[in-house]
Each structure stands twice: as C-alpha cells, then as structure tokens.
Amino acid sequence: MLLFLLYIIGLVYFMFFAEEYGRMPGERTYSYNLVLFQEIKRFIKYRDVLGPMAVLTNLVGNVVGFMPFGFILPIIHRGSRQFLWITLLTFQLSLLIEVTQLIFKVGSFDVDDLLLNTIGGMLGYLVFWICNKIRRKYIG
Template sequence: MEKDIKPRYKILGKIYFIAYLIILVYLLFFAEVFGRMENPLAERSYNIEPFKEIMRFYKYRHTLGMVAFMINVPGNVVAFIPFGFFIPIISKYKMGMLKTVFMGMLFSLGVEGIQFIVNVGSFDIDDIILNTLGSVIGYTVFLIGNIIWHRLEKNTV
C-alpha cells in the first residue's frame, strides 16, 4: 500500500493538479477544436447505453477518421490518468484504489452533467466509463511509482 507522502510533494502535487484541472476544464468546455461551443439552439444530446458510442466510433473509424477515434476513445482514458495519479498525492487521507476511482467516476459524472446542462458537448455514459478507466490507470501508475520511489529512498539511506 502507499506510504506517507512528504509535505513538499503534496504541495507540488496540488500545483500540478490545479494546472491539470485548468487544462481539463478548457478542453472539456472551451476548446473550439473539439466543438466545445455553447449552442443554446441545438438539441441536447446524450447517450446512456454503455459502449454505444465507443462501438460507433470504432465501426465508422474509417469514415470519421482515426483522429476522431483517437480523440474520443483513448483520449477520454488519457484525460483522467492524471486524476487517478494526483488524488492520492494531494489527499489528506490515505486514498486506496476504490476511493480514488470512485472520485474519478463522480468527477466525470459531474463533468458530463455540466456539459449536458450548459449544452456544450453531450452527456455520454461511455465517456464516464473511459474516464473511470483512466483513473484506474492513473492510480496504478501512482502505486508503481510510489513503490519504486520508496525502494530507491530506502537504498540511498
């Protein structure tokens, strides 16, 4: 399990986490390149059928282009890897995988809900699934890094 994280790393983690959140909010709500413009006249779109959009992007990847596929599917995973990595670093309490991943899922659900309410992007259960997977990967990277870091620290003392 994770060991205590030194205060200086918690501070650095908070700085990086805030920078990550700023970039994420920009990409999810304001990046015109991803079609993130408010359109109050457009009909709100949503998908609550798991894997529907993932399969659609895969099936039509040649028509939509690989860039669209890569931005949507792996992009949603990659976008939440930092979330799963930084949450256990900045938390006051020990954060196990379940708590960290649950927080990632709730955060993703919140983002999707806001996108639906303000009509920027769409509410998509597939995004929540992919974002949650990103949180799992991020936490796994944190765990591996934490183990390696503490072994290195132990060997240098």
C-alpha cells in the same frame, strides 16, 4: 497542489471551451447517450469515415485525460491512496463534467465517457502505485 489545479483548469477548458472539438455555441442542443458501449462501438465501426484522429481523441483521449487525476490526487492527499477511493472520486468528477455538459448544452452526456474517464483515473492510480512501490524500495 499547483500542478493539480492547473490540470483541473486544463480539463475544464478542454471539456467546455475547445471549439475545435465540435462545441460551437450556435449548435447547443441536449445530446446524451445512456447505452453503455454504444459510442465506443460507433467510433470503432466507423473509424475509416471518422478518421483516426477522431477515434483517438474520443477513445484514448478520454482515458489519458483522466490519468493525471488518478496519479496526482494520491500525491497531494494521503487519505486518497486507496484504489476504490480514487475510482469513486474519478467517477464523480467525470459525472459532474458530463451532467454540466448536459445542463449547459455543451458537448453531450455519454455513459461511455464516464466509463473511459473512470478507467483513466484507475490507470493513473496504478501508475502512482507502481512508482510509489519503486520509490519505497530504493528510497525507503
């Protein structure tokens, strides 16, 4: 439970307070993208201009950042050991973060982030499911 709480605190810090990712207080404007795959295509198309770190941070970071959610939640709450349930909860957490970013003008609301974050939660659950199958096979 403590590990999950630390993960959520770290996620909130990264999403809202990490100044090195362009979230400076003086630059607060409403920023949003409602076109699916628009930002993903932009990051891939301009990867040479943006640099590999920006591409990795946006595309891979959004997936990897939500994998612990999909992995840890079924461990601490037995009732959430269904793929669809984890997918919905991951989407809801991501939507909450994106809407909060929009309301407080910190970062931007991006449907691509919703997709990538949800995929991350789903992959985290897949890792949990595989580990659980192996555990059951050898431990019982």
